[in-house]
Amino acid sequence: MSAARTAAIQLIARKSPVAIGTLPQHLPATFGANVFGLEQMRTRLPESAYKALRSCMEHGQELDHALADQVANAMKEWAVERGATHFTHWFQPMTGSTAEKHDSFASLEGGKLLMEFSGKALIKGEPDASSFPSGGLRATFEARGYTAWDPTSPAFLRETTNGSTLCVPTAFCSWTGEALDEKTPLLRSSEALSREAVRLLRLLGDERVQYVYPTLGVEQEYFLIDRDLYFLRPDLVATGRTLFGAKPPKGQELEDHYFGSIQPRVLAFMQEVELELWKLGVPVKTRHNEVAPSQYELAPIFERTTVAVDHNMLVMEVMKQVAQKHGFQCLLHEKPYAGINGSGKHNNWSMSTDVGENLLEPGRSPEQNMRFMVMLAAVMRAVDTHADLLRTTIAHAGNDHRLGANEAPPAILSIYLGEQLTDVVDALIAGTGRGSERRRDTMRLGVSVLPPLPRDATDRNRTSPFAFTGNKFEFRAVGSSQACGRPNAVLNTIIADALAHIAGEIEKTKAQKGLEAAVNDVVVELFKKHQRILFNGNGYSAEWHQEAHKRGLPNFRNAVDAIANFGTRKNVDLFERFGVLSSKEVESRMNILFEAYSKAIAIEGQSALSIARTMILPAAQRSQLAVAQSVGAAKACGLDVKVQEKRLRDFTARIEAFVGGIEELTAQFEHAEQHAGSPGEHAKTYRDKVVPAMGKLREIADGLETMVDDAEWPLPKYREILFLQ
Numbered sequence: 001m002s003a004a005r006t007a008a009i010q011l012i013a014r015k016s017p018v019a020i021g022t023l024p025q026h027l028p029a030t031f032g033a034n035v036f037g038l039e040q041m042r043t044r045l046p047e048s049a050y051k052a053l054r055s056c057m058e059h060g061q062e063l064d065h066a067l068a069d070q071v072a073n074a075m076k077e078w079a080v081e082r083g084a085t086h087f088t089h090w091f092q093p094m095t096g097s098t099a100e101k102h103d104s105f106a107s108l109e110g111g112k113l114l115m116e117f118s119g120k121a122l123i124k125g126e127p128d129a130s131s132f133p134s135g136g137l138r139a140t141f142e143a144r145g146y147t148a149w150d151p152t153s154p155a156f157l158r159e160t161t162n163g164s165t166l167c168v169p170t171a172f173c174s175w176t177g178e179a180l181d182e183k184t185p186l187l188r189s190s191e192a193l194s195r196e197a198v199r200l201l202r203l204l205g206d207e208r209v210q211y212v213y214p215t216l217g218v219e220q221e222y223f224l225i226d227r228d229l230y231f232l233r234p235d236l237v238a239t240g241r242t243l244f245g246a247k248p249p250k251g252q253e254l255e256d257h258y259f260g261s262i263q264p265r266v267l268a269f270m271q272e273v274e275l276e277l278w279k280l281g282v283p284v285k286t287r288h289n290e291v292a293p294s295q296y297e298l299a300p301i302f303e304r305t306t307v308a309v310d311h312n313m314l315v316m317e318v319m320k321q322v323a324q325k326h327g328f329q330c331l332l333h334e335k336p337y338a339g340i341n342g343s344g345k346h347n348n349w350s351m352s353t354d355v356g357e358n359l360l361e362p363g364r365s366p367e368q369n370m371r372f373m374v375m376l377a378a379v380m381r382a383v384d385t386h387a388d389l390l391r392t393t394i395a396h397a398g399n400d401h402r403l404g405a406n407e408a409p410p411a412i413l414s415i416y417l418g419e420q421l422t423d424v425v426d427a428l429i430a431g432t433g434r435g436s437e438r439r440r441d442t443m444r445l446g447v448s449v450l451p452p453l454p455r456d457a458t459d460r461n462r463t464s465p466f467a468f469t470g471n472k473f474e475f476r477a478v479g480s481s482q483a484c485g486r487p488n489a490v491l492n493t494i495i496a497d498a499l500a501h502i503a504g505e506i507e508k509t510k511a512q513k514g515l516e517a518a519v520n521d522v523v524v525e526l527f528k529k530h531q532r533i534l535f536n537g538n539g540y541s542a543e544w545h546q547e548a549h550k551r552g553l554p555n556f557r558n559a560v561d562a563i564a565n566f567g568t569r570k571n572v573d574l575f576e577r578f579g580v581l582s583s584k585e586v587e588s589r590m591n592i593l594f595e596a597y598s599k600a601i602a603i604e605g606q607s608a609l610s611i612a613r614t615m616i617l618p619a620a621q622r623s624q625l626a627v628a629q630s631v632g633a634a635k636a637c638g639l640d641v642k643v644q645e646k647r648l649r650d651f652t653a654r655i656e657a658f659v660g661g662i663e664e665l666t667a668q669f670e671h672a673e674q675h676a677g678s679p680g681e682h683a684k685t686y687r688d689k690v691v692p693a694m695g696k697l698r699e700i701a702d703g704l705e706t707m708v709d710d711a712e713w714p715l716p717k718y719r720e721i722l723f724l725q
Helices: 005-013 038-044 046-061 065-080 119-123 183-203 234-239 264-279 305-327 367-384 387-393 418-428 485-513 515-533 542-549 560-564 569-577 583-636 642-676 680-707
Strands: 082-091 102-104 106-107 114-116 145-149 156-160 165-173 211-226 285-290 295-300 328-331 345-353 466-468 474-475
Touching: 038 046, 038 065, 046 065, 065 119, 065 165, 082 264, 106 211, 119 145, 145 418, 183 211, 183 345, 183 485, 183 569, 211 234, 211 485, 234 583, 264 285, 264 295, 264 305, 264 328, 295 305, 305 328, 305 485, 367 387, 367 418, 367 485, 367 515, 387 485, 387 560, 387 569, 418 515, 485 515, 485 569, 560 583, 560 680, 569 583, 583 642, 583 680, 642 680
Parallel strands: 082 165
Antiparallel strands: 082 102, 106 114, 145 165, 156 165, 211 295, 211 328, 211 345, 285 295, 345 474, 466 474
16 A cells, blocks of 8 residues: 555544544533524614514515614624624525625724624625626626625624624625625525415415525535545545546445444544534535445425525535534535445425414315415426526536436426325316215315315335425435525426416406305316426436436436536526516526536546556556566466466556557647637536546456455545445
């Protein structure tokens, strides 16, 4: 074994779990301790100010300046008491991560230092926007950008060894008002969803509900690798995934990692992550080993989507920071290792009302079931009509390695309802009572013949990209590294579109036919029209791909093809109709997605070439020299070395092919770098030229790894990085 690998393994062998200090004895008191939440607001604000702020938070209203000053002062006093000296507007630019610029509370007055925080500073900030992705939305020299407080998401403190910083979740826009982030479209889409849902509920006779909000629970999968091995893998450091690596003798074949006993060092890491997230008000609940070696999952309790998205960004940040303290590196790439399962982010989505009802909860009364079936029809219409757009939200270079790889949902969007609910839909379409356990009468909405729909009436389908799981839909195709603001903004928008369509159709015939008949006709017609999107079988099978093609379902096999569909006229009209994105913002985001893809592949290509030229090839040639010298010495002694000579010829042929692969990747990379054209054309060049050349080079390199002297091989092997913790 190489000296560097040996030293890393010796260090790992001496490591033990990191103590995290005193664990909380009373979790409710710990939860939200670093959040300026409702309790802090209630105790530190006058009652009238507290009620006004609650109204702004719940309805997305703007704060007036007087109220903003009161809130800012209370927030500052709370933060300073807890050791904060600075505040930052914490936002989510279109980079997949968060951004922040810290300003101190300090101000000078009469030569004295005062700690101040005004309502103006709370509501609005002005970070430099020139170096964030814009996709051509503005010139690079136009630097001005604005952050605006999102009162639906509470401020929080980030603690470090040397103090605390008050973080204010914000939206981020250009000086001309275009959205430059993931939060703004999410907020806009949530408002559109609420507006259309309330309109439809009014038609159904519900006068109580004043607003509706989407809810979200994000299951986060991730890998851990010991940092001593991580730093010996330049590909992991630069790209988040291994560009080379032969299959180890043992992977996940024994299925012994899933839900297995958690290794002590890993458990200590998980416990500290949970403690830090609890203090930040993130309601994490579940931890366990995932399918692949060194893969794990964290899952929270459901929250309002705008808060849950922020919390998932915090989850990723906290995991990466705490991992370093415990001697790990947290890998969020969708496919850090070839040959074993990659990581996803299961996006559990639903809708709730201000009176505490889940609109996707099957009811016990005819009225509740009628509402549920209407909402089900809306989801079916949304996913079928906008499957192309929903696919775009999960399109990026990392997820291309995972989607459809018999470990994640296929790239074809379909809905899983389970047998019982599908039977109900089929019965309504057929106009019969088939599927009803009570009577064999004609099934209509709003009458008692609709059977009870228990939450767990059917098994779960892990191959479905969009599955009903009792009282929510699980969008399982989101990538583990993704910011989930975009998928949820699009999901909210397409559901709002479907709700608006249903409301319009009911309004046309309600006066003539009556409510029940009008609703029944509209829902049944939608079930008939969009039945093709339903699929309860194995999404991994080749037969499903053939069947989906017959049904006319879109199948974008890679990120570039999916992204190219984002800016179609249909999608632009949708976004503009609901005020979520303008045509300029849509084009900008499409260009940013293309550029992100090209940059990711460019970094991978350069990293692969560097490792191949300076690490793998020299190691292979040293090993080749040793074999040649051994064979030559044996021949000089008159020994029969025909088999060894054949091995040397095979070894030499592989090295020759590897050098050829380096030259091929070099040529294709240079072609892509020099290729002029639009962002989309540039991305296609990387996909069609660089990606295949990298794949060929890896195949040869992985073969060499099985032949090169282990003492010469410079990169930690899969057998080490997957199992040494």
